[in-house]
Amino acid sequence: MKKIGFTTTIPVEIVLSAGHVPVDLNNIFVAGSDPSALIEEAHTDGLPRNCCSWIKGLYTVGAKLKAVDEIIAVSNGDCSNTHALTELFGEAGIPVHTFSYPYNEPYPSKALKTQMELLAGKLGTTLKAASQYCEKTDKIRDKLKMLDRLTYEGEVSGFENHLWLVSSSDFNGDAGKFLKDVDDVIAKASLREKNDKSIRLGYIGVPPIIPAIYDFIESKNCKVVFNEVQRQFSIPSENADYVERYIEYTYPYGVMGRINDIAERIRERRIDGIIHYVQSFCFRQIQDTLIKKYLPVPVLTIEGDMPGNLDGRTKIRIDSFIEMLESKKKK
Amino acid sequence: MNTTKQVGIDLGSRFVKMALFGGETTQFLRYDTVDFYKRYIIRRPDGISIDTERLGIPEDCAVTATGYGRNLMSFGNASVISEIKAHFRGALRASxxxxxxxxxxxxxxxxxxxxxxxxxxxxxxxxxxxxxxxxxxxxxxxxxxxxxxxxxxxxxxxxxxxxxxxxxxxxxxxxxxxxxxxxxxxxxxxxxxxxxxxxxxxxxxxxxxxxxxxxxxxxxxxxxxxxxxxxxxxxxxxxxxxxxxxxxxxx
CATH class of the missing domain: 3.30.420.40 (ATPase, nucleotide binding domain)
Incomplete structure (x- = not known):
């Protein structure tokens, strides 16, 4: 049994059916006791200051701390920084498998199926075995859907929603315990009174490097009822075909697919405004233009760079945004 | 006699700006932000606040604050609004x-x-x-x-x-x-x-x-x-x- 790390969400059942432990390197980095120190270590090794902090965190976790035995690097469907990261992992002596989501392929399902088969082969399993493993993980995914519903109905906080959905990329390394933990959260939340704060916000974009943003937002007269990418990480598609689920997964593909998903959730969850989190130096910052153009509600773009506390500049923006939404609602 | 009825304070990153409304006229005061915090902050065991007495703000006067230091205004008559709202209202009124x-x-x-x-x-x-x-x-x-x-x-x-x-x-x-x-x-x-x-x-x-x-x-x-x-x-x-x-x- 090996610890198999990955740079972003991959079809995790492939790792699980091969009998290995899945480890999302992002979660190890940001949930560690001192993520900033990991970034500083990357700087010491010469990684540039003006490059995404997530990449630097992943570098230290993978190449320096050697937290995992092997790494699956997603070379297409995330950012091209991963290409350089793959080279640095290789240089550090970590075996790296690349995995590529299709980009503008004429037959995306076929291309993705080939990638999944190749990955399964490298890890010593088959796509069929991975697909059959869904019987176990679907139980968790169903619970996560329930937790997500309780979020927009008012019992689960935006932070809890973020935490459990984002952790579902690797089920915290233990799918059995994860199922039990999510069950407990749902049981406790079901007993709570519904939160009826008037402003309903959606959070979109990559998960924040500053999770304190949730506490700040929810200390105001508002509630986060949707976490876009975290929800996608939980693979909400119920397609009977295992490969198709990862075609319907929006994160690794074009922004228009994401926008359609977000717009649907805005309607479903009666969202008043969107907070679009972008990571400094990330290509997704560019997509903000299309997001603002096509979403039917106001969008506030927040930029995060280093982990740590929420800074005054960001607080001032969020405060103003919420106040604007409140007065629009009263209008 | 201090006739100030209302005070608006914009606690910005470079300057703290105050508008003191006396009923008919408005007086403007500006402080360097760092000097302001050095001179007018009171540190108490339960937190910090602004020394309104030293600033010459009467006790019964309504104070509304905005800007980076807005949350220092946590005393009786004070309220807080966002910078966007404050600037919008300023321009709405002036224009x-x-x-x-x-x-x-x-x-x-x-x-x-x-x-x-x-x-x-x-x-x-x-x-x-x-x-x-x-x-x-x-x-x-x-x-x-x-x-x-x-x-x-x-x-x-x-x-x-x-x-x-x-x-x-x-x-x-x-x-x-x-x-x-x-x-x-x-x-x-x-x-x-x-x-x-x-x-x-x-x-x-x-x-x-x-x-x-x-x-x-x-x-x-x-x-x-x-x-x-x-x-x-x-x-x-x-x-x-x-x-x-x-x-x-x-x-």
């Missing part, structure tokens, strides 16, 4: 218009507010970069040895500044001077580069009027460049620096 764009260029933040039918429709603020803010103008003018007033008149033949960074710009200024470029041309280049940074934010919206507030709205040359870039006249509000403090008042 009497309900549909406009307001460009506020503060010490470290610049913001563009779109007002429609007397409400804030949307707003956008600068990203994590100080190159479109008052602080940039301040640093650049001091590197050039000009006052901000002098800088505000420079618009002829602007030198091209290639850097995107307010910090690195200083070394670019020095190298331009070393290569013989007239300081006035560099000054004009600074004004143009601020305007270039702001133009895309202003262009995100459309409204019949564009107003400007904040310290940098007193920089005529920068507004001249900006109005050329957005192809529309830009009117500074009557008290650009105190627009946020005035917007805090409930008149």
């Amino acid at each position: 009497g218009k309900t549909d406009f764009i307001l460009v506020d260029i503060g010490g470290q933040d610049s913001k563009v507010i779109w007002a429609r039918d007397g409400y804030i429709e949307d707003f956008v603020m600068n990203d994590k970069c100080a190159a479109s803010t008052g602080r940039f103008a301040e640093n650049a003018s001091s590197a050039l040895g000009f006052t901000l007033e002098e800088l505000g008149n420079m618009k002829e033949n602007p030198a091209d500044l290639s850097t995107t960074c307010a910090v690195f710009c200083e070394s670019e200024i020095i190298s331009l001077m070393a290569s013989g470029t007239e300081p006035e041309r560099i000054g004009a280049g600074i004004n143009m580069s601020i305007a270039k940074r702001l133009a895309p934010l202003v262009k995100s919206y459309s409204a019949p009027y564009i107003f400007a507030s904040g310290g940098a709205a007193e920089n005529e040359a920068m507004l001249w460049f900006l109005s050329r870039l957005v192809d529309k006249e830009i009117h500074p509000v009557p008290e650009p620096q105190f627009n946020g403090a005035l917007g805090c008042l409930n008149l």
Whole structure:
């Protein structure tokens, strides 16, 4: 049994059916006791200051701390920084498998199926075995859907929603315990009174490097009822075909697919405004233009760079945004 | 006798601005932010607050605060509003218009507010970069040895500044001077580069009027460049620096 790390969400059942432990390197980095120190270590090794902090965190976790035995690097469907990261992992002596989501392929399902088969082969399993493993993980995914519903109905906080959905990329390394933990959260939340704060916000974009943003937002007269990418990480598609689920997964593909998903959730969850989190130096910052153009509600773009506390500049923006939404609602 | 009935305080990153409304007239006061915090903060075991007595704010006076230090205003008669709302209200009141764009260029933040039918429709603020803010103008003018007033008149033949960074710009200024470029041309280049940074934010919206507030709205040359870039006249509000403090008042 090996610890198999990955740079972003991959079809995790492939790792699980091969009998290995899945480890999302992002979660190890940001949930560690001192993520900033990991970034500083990357700087010491010469990684540039003006490059995404997530990449630097992943570098230290993978190449320096050697937290995992092997790494699956997603070379297409995330950012091209991963290409350089793959080279640095290789240089550090970590075996790296690349995995590529299709980009503008004429037959995306076929291309993705080939990638999944190749990955399964490298890890010593088959796509069929991975697909059959869904019987176990679907139980968790169903619970996560329930937790997500309780979020927009008012019992689960935006932070809890973020935490459990984002952790579902690797089920915290233990799918059995994860199922039990999510069950407990749902049981406790079901007993709570519904939160009826008037402003309903959606959070979109990559998960924040500053999770304190949730506490700040929810200390105001508002509630986060949707976490876009975290929800996608939980693979909400119920397609009977295992490969198709990862075609319907929006994160690794074009922004228009994401926008359609977000717009649907805005309607479903009666969202008043969107907070679009972008990571400094990330290509997704560019997509903000299309997001603002096509979403039917106001969008506030927040930029995060280093982990740590929420800074005054960001607080001032969020405060103003919420106040604007409140007065629009009263209008 | 102190006749102040209401106080609006804008606790900005560079200056703390106060508008003291006495019933008929409004008095304006401005403090350097760092000096203000050194002199007027009271530290208590349960937290910090502002020494209103020392500031001459009567006890029964309504105080509304905005800006970075707004949450220091946690005493009895004080309330807090966001900067966007404060600046919007300031411009709404000063202009009497309900549909406009307001460009506020503060010490470290610049913001563009779109007002429609007397409400804030949307707003956008600068990203994590100080190159479109008052602080940039301040640093650049001091590197050039000009006052901000002098800088505000420079618009002829602007030198091209290639850097995107307010910090690195200083070394670019020095190298331009070393290569013989007239300081006035560099000054004009600074004004143009601020305007270039702001133009895309202003262009995100459309409204019949564009107003400007904040310290940098007193920089005529920068507004001249900006109005050329957005192809529309830009009117500074009557008290650009105190627009946020005035917007805090409930008149």
